[in-house]
Amino acid sequence: QSNSLVAHPSETKLADYVVRCLIDYGICVVDRFMGNEKGSNVLQEVQQLEMSGVFSSGQLVSETDAMQKIRGDKIVWVEKGDAGCDHLGLLMGRLDSLLLACNGRLGRYNISGRTKAMVANYPGHGAGYVRHVDNPNEDGRCITAIYYLNKDWDIKRHGGLLRIFPAKFNQVADIEPKFDRLLFFWSDRRNPHEVQPAYRMRYAITVWYFD
Ligand SMILES: O=C(O)CNC(=O)c1n[nH]c2ccccc2c1=O
Ligand SMILES: [Fe+2]
Numbered sequence: 631q632s633n634s635l636v637a638h639p640s641e642t643k644l645a646d647y648v649v650r651c652l653i654d655y656g657i658c659v660v661d662r663f664m665g666n667e668k669g670s671n672v673l674q675e676v677q678q679l680e681m682s683g684v685f686s687s688g689q690l691v692s693e694t695d696a697m698q699k700i701r702g703d704k705i706v707w708v709e710k711g712d713a714g715c716d717h718l719g720l721l722m723g724r725l726d727s728l729l730l731a732c733n734g735r736l737g738r739y740n741i742s743g744r745t746k747a748m749v750a751n752y753p754g755h756g757a758g759y760v761r762h763v764d765n766p767n768e769d770g771r772c773i774t775a776i777y778y779l780n781k782d783w784d785i786k787r788h789g790g791l792l793r794i795f796p797a798k799f800n801q802v803a804d805i806e807p808k809f810d811r812l813l814f815f816w817s818d819r820r821n822p823h824e825v826q827p828a829y830r831m832r833y834a835i836t837v838w839y840f841d
Pocket of ligand 1: 703705750759764776791792807823824825834
């Protein structure tokens, strides 16, 4: 019988890779995390959420006059088990077991929990997200995990690049928000980052792990 405490061999290997990257660079990219079919199912669920109107109206990024409001990212929070979020739940389960397989080897951190999943949609009218640190003041969040859902994304035409400015290297990390791509990075001041203006609808799912 499958013993859930024994991570699947490929997952142990994946956990080793994630630990190595986070310890060495503070950033880790895993491509083809769910596979095309399951990744597409997650995308369809997110598109359903979009259609059902549950996303927030999007943060106000600028207001030229009373009429003209430029909206940035729209978000909705989901949890494993929410109605219509079966594949989102599967993704969160995979993330949780991967982090569990890494636990104890993540420097001073001992992961004890996570936020719900924040599904974010950048509508694609040129809004992005200004340079920021996710957790500048020790609010407990230690790892940011972002899963991207954007098929056939072309950075030159669509923008939406995630640029990380790692404090310990004088080298930026440019991450394209590609379909089925998983990104981890330390949430604190080691990793200021920005989302450059997006010109096509851009979906991402973020979970923050805390210790
Ligand atoms: O989508 C990305 O590639 C990176 N995204 C971010 O860094 C990011 N960080 N913090 C947030 C807080 C509230 C709403 C959206 C966000 C957000 O997209
Ligand atoms: Fe962020």
